[in-house]
Amino acid sequence: MSTVSRREKEKQQRRNDIIEAAEELFDAKGFESTTIEEIARKTELSKGTIYLYFQSKDELLLEVCAKGIMGFRQDLEAAANSKRSIDNKIKAVCAAYIDYFIKVPHIFRVLHDTLTERLRNNLSGETMSLINWTIVEVLKFSSAIVQQGIDSGKFRSDIDPYSFSIAVWQMSSGLLDLAILKDPGIIDRDSLEEILSKSIDIMIDGLKAGAPGESRGR
Amino acid sequence: MSTVSRREKEKQQRRNDIIEAAEELFDAKGFESTTIEEIARKTELSKGTIYLYFQSKDELLLEVCAKGIMGFRQDLEAAANSKRSIDNKIKAVCAAYIDYFIKVPHIFRVLHDTLTERLRNNLSGETMSLINWTIVEVLKFSSAIVQQGIDSGKFRSDIDPYSFSIAVWQMSSGLLDLAILKDPGIIDRDSLEEILSKSIDIMIDGLKAGAPGESRGR
């Protein structure tokens, strides 16, 4: 049994190695421009072996995306569940999002590419479902927080929390996108956090403006 | 002369046909996955003829991008120069951006793809320069408007107008991106404008919060 399980582990390990190699290459060169040959070389396996673990190049992309999304949700929940003021919760969620992907820009870019319609054609609906489902989960999370703010009277009530979450998400993603360009011509990685945090501040202030419970002069 | 000018016109027409076909295909399938053969078939021309009008597939992409950018800047300037309150100017600029690209989602996506790093590698700097230059121009425009707001005391002064513009731009682009997915799973095209306009409202309110000229109790 020990033998079997070692084998099993090795297999898992190899699977992971391949996914990681693919991750980096898809990011660096794009999905289309990455060849199986390159993935094989990077993992020091043969081309044939790749096909022992994955049925096709497309399936590899699916796995890369899936893996990228998994870990991310945990960070997000942790940030949202920490006991803080609502303001801070929102900021924490954004920060978690940014922090996660700034560490693995590859994954961010691959996911972003995948979400983009162009790739959708090449992919099984399975991948898309997984990605979409996760996105929606995250948005529900954020919406709930905003709703709390509204319920408590801290935030104005004339907004749709879900829509607001989408807007913040897109702003964050967009800024992240710019920051992780290899040759950042527009904003650099360092100013990203500042711009983002400032922007979130502004949006939160905007949320408070006109709130029923807004305390004068504050 | 009539003959010459007719020919010239037909040539221009053909050129445009090719660009339009490329536009749609690049959008639908991505640049890499689009073949010259497909462009030829779509225009009912032969492969060779495409090369009579464009030197390479890359040049074709350049033209698609260039064309996409041209008209857009005019709309933007018009929106910014219209006499309105600062709030409305900002909203008008965003609306112009959205309105333009919602009409030509292909172009938006191609431009977005092109800006994306992966493609940057494959492209002559020319394309990138044109796109970058336009982006920076637009951002300067928007920054100037925000600066006016700060100078007049309407907006808080602890923000960087350029950074703020970037944030708004990314938010808008992101929302646009979602809205023009062929199979929009997250937001639909109709609610886009509402979400965006609401979000801009919130941001503007946020900008005003804490502004020196803010009348207490507002």
Add this chain to the structure above:
Amino acid sequence: MSTVSRREKEKQQRRNDIIEAAEELFDAKGFESTTIEEIARKTELSKGTIYLYFQSKDELLLEVCAKGIMGFRQDLEAAANSKRSIDNKIKAVCAAYIDYFIKVPHIFRVLHDTLTERLRNNLSGETMSLINWTIVEVLKFSSAIVQQGIDSGKFRSDIDPYSFSIAVWQMSSGLLDLAILKDPGIIDRDSLEEILSKSIDIMIDGLKAGAPGESRGR
């Protein structure tokens, strides 16, 4: 009639222009690598017009070769007919050959290429016949001179004049070939004439060695 003849002349002129352009391009880039487009550009005519004067690219090569051979025969006969010693006649013929082609290396190379089997496949038998016929004529010429030398007892009689002529011809061509390489790595154009003349001397001396009428010690 004047009009007709002018037209006729212009036509001839154009024909010649095309041949000359082709000549230079076939030489510079080889037959295969030269495009009709390039010939058209060089003559400032359109591609279609080239086909008004020549049925195909192959026919153009035929004409280039034919023209190259024409003028050459005259020089050769003149050299052979001049009244000189037999030694000098042989030298004069070689010199005429070299002088002619050193002036028009293009033609030499095109002819050489054409004689070479590889191109023969592409050509109508007509071209080959013309070229072969001229070569044989020239060789007969030279042979006759050598024969005179044998008959007069100046040259040894154990040789075949025709074969000898071929050998001298090939030696000359080979040296010429080396000398007109654009980037001559083996011999330069200046030393060509010296090497050749020295070699001819040696061969003539060899011809005399053992000749019946050889005067001792001379």
Add this chain to the structure above:
Amino acid sequence: MSTVSRREKEKQQRRNDIIEAAEELFDAKGFESTTIEEIARKTELSKGTIYLYFQSKDELLLEVCAKGIMGFRQDLEAAANSKRSIDNKIKAVCAAYIDYFIKVPHIFRVLHDTLTERLRNNLSGETMSLINWTIVEVLKFSSAIVQQGIDSGKFRSDIDPYSFSIAVWQMSSGLLDLAILKDPGIIDRDSLEEILSKSIDIMIDGLKAGAPGESRGR
């Protein structure tokens, strides 16, 4: 190990098959007019497989040339090193040259083509370097022999051995060239050796004429 070595051998075999097929086709149709498709068909492999063994069509030509040159040098050295009179050494070297290439006319023609300027443009310097280097080596060899003749007083001293070698080389090549035309219009393969040997005789006699050690009245 047996398996590995068999595989290795098969690979070498395949490599050789491809080179041989290329050799014959390059000879029959010229480099430019030969397609990879044809080489594949002739070897009963697929186009893709050709590229498994050679990076490009150019590299294939390089190998064809390289292979052609290798064996040849050995024959040449053997001929030159055999103990014989100087006259016979010179004859032996020429004969070795002729004998080698008469067996592999393909290679001779491919090498000749490659040396030809037109091709020089398309090729990596590597091929040219190898060919040039070998040519120069061979010429040095021959020159040394002639020099021995001069030093020993058998040959006249007013000649440059290197130049003389070039002349003999070109004569030999030229004759060879004619002899191996598929449809030899000028000399046939059988008479080649006679013509060449006679010509060399004449040249050697010419070399002796006027030599210091020439016994009068000989």
Add this chain to the structure above:
DNA sequence: GATGAATGAGTATTCATTCAT
């Protein structure tokens, strides 16, 4: 006669995928 736009067969090269060992 002259043009040049249009054609489409042809070329080198790449790469996902298969399969015998």
Add this chain to the structure above:
DNA sequence: AATGAATGAATACTCATTCAT
């Protein structure tokens, strides 16, 4: 399980030739 040799369909691009104007 792992390999890597073989495949062949696909792709960007070229060019001799035709033909409507």
